[in-house]
Amino acid sequence: MSVRSVFPQLEQLLPRVSKPIQYVGGELGAVVKDWDATTVRWALMYPDAYEVGLPNQGVQILYEVLNEQADVLAERTYAVWPDLEALMKEHGVPQFTVDAHRPVRAFDVLGLSFATELGYTNMFSALDLAGIPIDSADRGDDDPIVLAGGHASFNPEPIADFIDAAVLGDGEEAVLEITGIIREWKAEGRPGGRDELLLRLARTESIYVPRFYDVDYLPDGRIQRVVPNRPDVPFRVAKRTTMDLDAWPYPKKPLVPLAETVHERYAVEIFRGCTRGCRFCQAGMITRPVRERSITTVGQMIKDGLEYSGFTEVGLLSLSSADHSEIGDMCSGLAEQYSGTNVSLSLPSTRVDAFNIDLAQELSKNGRRTGLTFAPEGGSERIRKVINKMVTEEDLIRTVVTAYSNGWRQVKLYFMCGLPTETDEDVLQIGRMAHEVIKAGRIAANSKDIRCTVSIGGFVPKPHTPFQWAPMERPEVIDARLQMLKQEINSDRSLGRAIGYRYHDGEPSLIEGLLSRGDRRVGTVIRRVWEKGGRFDGWSEHFSYARWVESCAEVLPQFGVDLDWFTTREREQSEVLPWDHLDSGLDKDWLWQDWQDSLTEYEQDDCRWTPCFDCGVCPSMDTEIQIGPTGKKLLPLTPVTSMRMPV
Amino acid sequence: MAKNQPVGGQAPVVQRIRIRYAKRGPLRFTSHRDFARAFERGLQRAGVPIAYSQGFTPHPKISYASAAPTGVGSEAEYLEIGLQREVDPADLRIALDAALSPGLDIVDAVVAGTGSLADRIDASHWLVELPSVDPADAAAAVKAFTELDEVLVERMTKQGRRSFDARQAVTSIAVVEQSGRPSEADGAPCAIIDLVVRLVTPAVRPDDVLSGLRVAAGLEPPVPARVTRLAQGTLTAQGEIVDPLDADREPALPG
Numbered sequence: 045m046s047v048r049s050v051f052p053q054l055e056q057l058l059p060r061v062s063k064p065i066q067y068v069g070g071e072l073g074a075v076v077k078d079w080d081a082t083t084v085r086w087a088l089m090y091p092d093a094y095e096v097g098l099p100n101q102g103v104q105i106l107y108e109v110l111n112e113q114a115d116v117l118a119e120r121t122y123a124v125w126p127d128l129e130a131l132m133k134e135h136g137v138p139q140f141t142v143d144a145h146r147p148v149r150a151f152d153v154l155g156l157s158f159a160t161e162l163g164y165t166n167m168f169s170a171l172d173l174a175g176i177p178i179d180s181a182d183r184g185d186d187d188p189i190v191l192a193g194g195h196a197s198f199n200p201e202p203i204a205d206f207i208d209a210a211v212l213g214d215g216e217e218a219v220l221e222i223t224g225i226i227r228e229w230k231a232e233g234r235p236g237g238r239d240e241l242l243l244r245l246a247r248t249e250s251i252y253v254p255r256f257y258d259v260d261y262l263p264d265g266r267i268q269r270v271v272p273n274r275p276d277v278p279f280r281v282a283k284r285t286t287m288d289l290d291a292w293p294y295p296k297k298p299l300v301p302l303a304e305t306v307h308e309r310y311a312v313e314i315f316r317g318c319t320r321g322c323r324f325c326q327a328g329m330i331t332r333p334v335r336e337r338s339i340t341t342v343g344q345m346i347k348d349g350l351e352y353s354g355f356t357e358v359g360l361l362s363l364s365s366a367d368h369s370e371i372g373d374m375c376s377g378l379a380e381q382y383s384g385t386n387v388s389l390s391l392p393s394t395r396v397d398a399f400n401i402d403l404a405q406e407l408s409k410n411g412r413r414t415g416l417t418f419a420p421e422g423g424s425e426r427i428r429k430v431i432n433k434m435v436t437e438e439d440l441i442r443t444v445v446t447a448y449s450n451g452w453r454q455v456k457l458y459f460m461c462g463l464p465t466e467t468d469e470d471v472l473q474i475g476r477m478a479h480e481v482i483k484a485g486r487i488a489a490n491s492k493d494i495r496c497t498v499s500i501g502g503f504v505p506k507p508h509t510p511f512q513w514a515p516m517e518r519p520e521v522i523d524a525r526l527q528m529l530k531q532e533i534n535s536d537r538s539l540g541r542a543i544g545y546r547y548h549d550g551e552p553s554l555i556e557g558l559l560s561r562g563d564r565r566v567g568t569v570i571r572r573v574w575e576k577g578g579r580f581d582g583w584s585e586h587f588s589y590a591r592w593v594e595s596c597a598e599v600l601p602q603f604g605v606d607l608d609w610f611t612t613r614e615r616e617q618s619e620v621l622p623w624d625h626l627d628s629g630l631d632k633d634w635l636w637q638d639w640q641d642s643l644t645e646y647e648q649d650d651c652r653w654t655p656c657f658d659c660g661v662c663p664s665m666d667t668e669i670q671i672g673p674t675g676k677k678l679l680p681l682t683p684v685t686s687m688r689m690p691v
Numbered sequence: 692m693a694k695n696q697p698v699g700g701q702a703p704v705v706q707r708i709r710i711r712y713a714k715r716g717p718l719r720f721t722s723h724r725d726f727a728r729a730f731e732r733g734l735q736r737a738g739v740p741i742a743y744s745q746g747f748t749p750h751p752k753i754s755y756a757s758a759a760p761t762g763v764g765s766e767a768e769y770l771e772i773g774l775q776r777e778v779d780p781a782d783l784r785i786a787l788d789a790a791l792s793p794g795l796d797i798v799d800a801v802v803a804g805t806g807s808l809a810d811r812i813d814a815s816h817w818l819v820e821l822p823s824v825d826p827a828d829a830a831a832a833v834k835a836f837t838e839l840d841e842v843l844v845e846r847m848t849k850q851g852r853r854s855f856d857a858r859q860a861v862t863s864i865a866v867v868e869q870s871g872r873p874s875e876a877d878g879a880p881c882a883i884i885d886l887v888v889r890l891v892t893p894a895v896r897p898d899d900v901l902s903g904l905r906v907a908a909g910l911e912p913p914v915p916a917r918v919t920r921l922a923q924g925t926l927t928a929q930g931e932i933v934d935p936l937d938a939d940r941e942p943a944l945p946g
Contacts, residue, residue, distance in 0.1 A: 051717065056822070058720055059762050059915040065725055068717035070792045072732075300732060302718070302725045302792065354732030354790065386749065687782060688738045690789035 047079050050137055051145040057131040065303040066094035067128065069142035072300035072353065075111045075118070076144045082117040083230060084223045086110055087141055087151040087188065089170060091163035092582060094122040094142070098299060099307040101361070102157050102194060105294040106215050116223055119143035119151075123166040124173070126579060132173055139174035148174040152226055154188040155219070156207075158196035161559035162552075162582040164203055168574040171206070178571070180208050180255060185237045189245075191222070197252075198283070198330050199507040199623040202562040202570060204254035208238075209245055212252065212626060213283030213330070214316070216292050221248065243276065252281040252626060259564055259622075265605040267563060267620040282627040283330065285667045289316060289337040293345050300353045309357035309390075310349040314342055314374070318363035319669075321648045322421070323432045323638060324460065326506035327363055330628045332661040334652060335670040339370045343377065343678045350387065351688075358389045366395040366403060367652075369672035375406040377678030383409060394419040394458070396435045398446045405450055416447050419458040423474035429645035430465055432638075437477060441484050444496070448485040454495045457481070461525055462503040462517040462553065465643065471525045474498060475532030479539045497544035498533070500526065502553030506560050508628040510638035512621060515614040516557045519589075522550030551589040555581070557611045558592070563622035566610065568599040629667075631660030701749055704742045704773035707803035708780055709936055710787075712768050718794030719764035719919075727755070729795060730770075736790035739783060740776040756808050756935075757923070760896060765920035766798070767816075769808055769935060804939040811935035812890065814862065814926035817897045819884040820917040824910070829882035830866040832908035836900075837864060844902035846893075853893065857903035860895040863887040863930055889926065 058064035079085070088107055090097030097103065103120065110118035119141035124132065132138070138147040148154055148170070156167055168178060171190070177183050180190065192200050192210040200210040211218045225244050229235070236243075246253040256277045260268040272279060286292055298310055315336040318328040337345075346358055360374070368374065371391075378389055389407040391400075396418045404416055420435050422428040428435055444455050459474050478498050485494045502522060505511040526547045534540035558566060572595040580586035596607040615621065617636055624632070634657075638648060651657055652671060662668055714721055721729070731751055734741045743749035752773030759765040780800040788797035821829060836842060842858040867883040888895050897918045904910040925933040 055717070055917075056914045063722075064720040064762065065722060068720050070718050070794055072736075072792055300729075302721050302729050302795075304725065304728070308728075351736070354735035356732075356735060386743070684738050686738065687740075687778065687786040688736065688790070689782065689786050 047146050047150045049145040050140045050147055053135060053137045054140065054145060057128065057135060057137065060131060061128045062125065063303060066122070067124070067142060069145070070302060071098070073295075073297045074143050074299065075107075077111070077117045079117065079144075079146070081115075083115045084113075084117075084153075084226045085151045086116070086118040086153045086155055086219070086223075087121050087148045088118055089121045089148075089154060089156045089167075091123050091156055091158065091166040091170065093125065093580070094301075094303060095305045096582075097122040098301050098303075098305045099311070100157065100159070101295070101311055101313065102159070102215060104299055105292075106155070106157075106219050107299075108294050108297060109216055109292075110219055110223065113220070113223065115227070119146060121148055121170065123163075123170065123580065129169060129173065129579075139170050149176050149187065151188045152230075153191055153222070155191045155193060158192055158194040160582060161196045161202070161556060162587075163196075164559060164570050165574045165578040165581055167203070167206065168571065169579055178206055180206055183208070183238065185234070187238075189226075189238075189241065193218075195326060195330065196560075198326070198626060198628055199560065199562075200252065200254065201259075201564050201622040202559055202566040204564045205567045206571075208242060208253065208255075210252040210254070211250070211284065212281065212628065214286035215284070216286045216294070218250070218284045222251065246277040249278040250282050250284055253277070254564075257625065261603075265603060265609060267622060269620060270622070270625045280625050280627045282665065283629060285333075285665050286316075287335060287667060287670065289313070289335050289670075290341045293337075293341055296345070296348060296352070298349055298353050298355070300355070307359070308355065309359045310346065310353055310355045311359040311361050312342055312345050312349065313337065313362055314360050314365055314368050314371075315362045315671075318367070319651045320364055320367070321432050321638075321650060323430070323510040323642050324421070324463065324503055324506075325363075326509050329509050329630060331363070332629065332659065333667050333669045334367075336368055336672055338672065338674050338676065339374050339377070339678060340674070340676050342374060343381070346378065347381075347681065356386050356388065358387060360389070360391050364395055365391050366397075366400050370674065371403060373677055375403045379406050379409045381678060381681045392417070396420055396440050396443050398443055401443065401446045401450060413452070415454065415456060416452055417456040417458060418443060420477070421458065421460050422463060422470065423459060423472070423477060424470040426645060427463055427466055427470040429647055430642050431460075431463055432642065432648055434647055437480070440477065441480055444481050445484050445488040448494050449488040453489070453493060454497070455481070456497045456499060458499050458501065460503045461500050461547070462522045462550065464503075464505075464511055464514040466517065466525075468525055468528060471529050472532050474500075475529050475535070478533060478543045479536060482539045482542045492542075495542050495544065497546065500529070500547035502548055502550055502556075504553050504556045504560055507621070507623045508630055508635075510635050510642055512561065512635065513615040513617070513619075513639055516554060516611045517550070518612060519550030519554050522553070526550075552581075552584070552587055554607075554611050555587075555589065555592045558596070558607060561622070562610055565600065565603045565605065569595050572599050627664070629659075629661035629665040631658065631664075634659050701743045701745055702775035704752060704775065706774045706777045707771055708774065708778075708783060709769065709771045709801055709803045709808060709939055710784075710797060711799040711934070711936060712770070713796045713798050714759065714763075714765045714768065715794045715796060716764070718792060720762055721795065722761040723755070723758040726758070726795065727753070729791060733787055733790040734772075737783075737786040739772075739787060740774050740778065742773040742775040756812055757890070759920050760898075763897070763918045763920060767920055767922045767924075767934075769812070769923070771803060771808055799936055801936045801939045806938065808935055811925050811933075811938060812923050814887060814889045814923065814932055815920055816922040816932050817886040817888065818867075818919045818921055819886055819897050819901065820919075821882040821884065821912045822917070823879050823913050824882040825880050826866055826869065826882040828910065829884060829904075832904040832910035833864050833866055833884065835908035836861075836904055839907055842903040842907050844899050844906055846899060846902070848893065855893050855895075855899075857895050857899045860889045860891045861886065861900060861903075862889055862926065864900070887926070887930065887932070
């Protein structure tokens, strides 16, 4: 069965929508294969607008890994904006891939990467446009397997009724294993249909198939248990960990878009995982242990990636890039290699220490200076102990002074509001800290012409973190604190003028909290919101708090719970959490102890430099910390003096 | 930030090359900004020794002649680049074409002679495909349009809604005779209009001429037109359009 491109129909709609280029594909790095020459076909979706989804590393890596297999075809699809969605519905054009404009329903797998839960409503739109039944139970043998991945899939329960399967953790090897299972099942003539395929996936013990698990509830609304409803699937499903990042040097051929996107750079992950132990940080908890990519592999990837893409910007990504064991040599080596070119290098800096500035200084030798961002996260010493962000006020002042005296005129400081145990006083401290930064900075720079920007994000408690039991603060309390802080910053006009202030309202965070820690009952809310027109919930111009609150009030009472129950309620130690059957490797008792330590403001060190503190990940996942130093150095590059002719 | 000043400045321009490129197929939806970004990356990928402007944020030396609107295909877009090292334009064309997505194609490259590119462009040749429009209806509308001396149309511009004449700038307009080549796969009718428009201010674009056909004869295409620029350059007295790069080409050797 060959599949026809929907482009002729789509083409007639494109002149009528905004930014049509985002729907036509044709990027460098895009792969178009002969449909009939392949046996396993993946549609990969980042459920947000193209401009956000295209640069996503996860999708780019899996796209390349899959397309390297001769008999596998992977194409990409993104959320279409409401203008095109309306036209597609009117003219019967289905959800399509941008590579060859094939209908998504024709693929074997629709793999969705959920970096955030706010993409859930966009999944509904895509399924609906694709002609794939929204309820997993209604899908037949001609429908793709709807597979969720990304950080949100560590608790996929809110979308359990709408996906067929979920993968936790690193995807590189998982997609190949899934491909192998589908290939074999198809070669055998698809025995047992869809159910048999899902069963084979579930038997790997690392692919979660929600339909094989039942959830029982207690009369008070809490979960009694989540158990398999058949004997041949595991009680717990484990996350994946890709070891040896040097063996997986992707992306090799990064996608280079024609349309403007949020990041236009060659991004290389210099390591994965983080054991700094910030208690709010889900990424740091679920991606353990730390696995470094070696300095030489990083250097080679950047050289090849820039030559391939034509990008002139490089981002050295990770959860805390200054922590790479050879970051100093890496930065000076790269600065040396690209000196005299127009390549700019950036290190998303969050670590609050002077070393970070040395690195930034090194990287900006070449001319262009990228901004400096530091993330103390909490305003007071006390709250920073609660969240395990080990930074003193002196550290911060010393760091920014170094920055200002080295010529930076602007630094950005990132904080959170709504943290567990937070008081008004903790938040007001942010303002005083910003004042001190400006005062010290003016002296250091010997100039009044310096600025800092204070950026505040809303705290959202996440599954598999010590704060998974924590109550959320109410949005009106958050908003009042944010206003108080604004007044505090401007209480001194001279200092306040030099401080930029950015924040988000509390309401979207509360909904993100509902989706993060929700169970299967929250699925009815998401569906109702989508039916009422909810789309692009990560975009403030599309997000409607009222629609979420209204939908909660309509569907949750039948279960005896409500929005507050999921968000502002503190959980007890004994409570069964919706994601307890999903194994991130973290020992629940350790997480609970860390939560208790947080309440007594007791800090936890990093296991890279101090003994193991038994978070549980390495032994249960059979993994280990992989860090350098390797002792290797980056060698000078041979200058290119002739044009690259096609071969 | 004195230490941050670029030292020594940028290498001077030693060669200028003029390029003709095409926007084809789905990539006709590339906007001019999108093309400009892709082209700069293409220069990087191909290792073209592009020259840069002076200053804190040096920009590659690229200047564009009038660009076709987003959504309009083109066989004849023009730009000029400044290089810091001399190259063979034929090699440059091949390297640069390979460095761009298929659909953004480098058609021609010549070393720039004297005079400016813009001075050699005063008209544009367009092909306008109107799916689901009967060629006979289109021909009738074209006839009505050409019989008028002035056809006022309106368009939203940056200055707001504006009314202007779409007739005078049109030097030639005709429905193309088709010998059984429906452009739609399903064989539906499709009228094709061949159009030459002089460069005037405000610019008269193919969609303005289509507005003119609506005003003059009530022609309302049910689906958006597919427009391609076939050529732009100097309009001769005979109504031919001369490729602006011809003047830069060395005279062909006899024999």
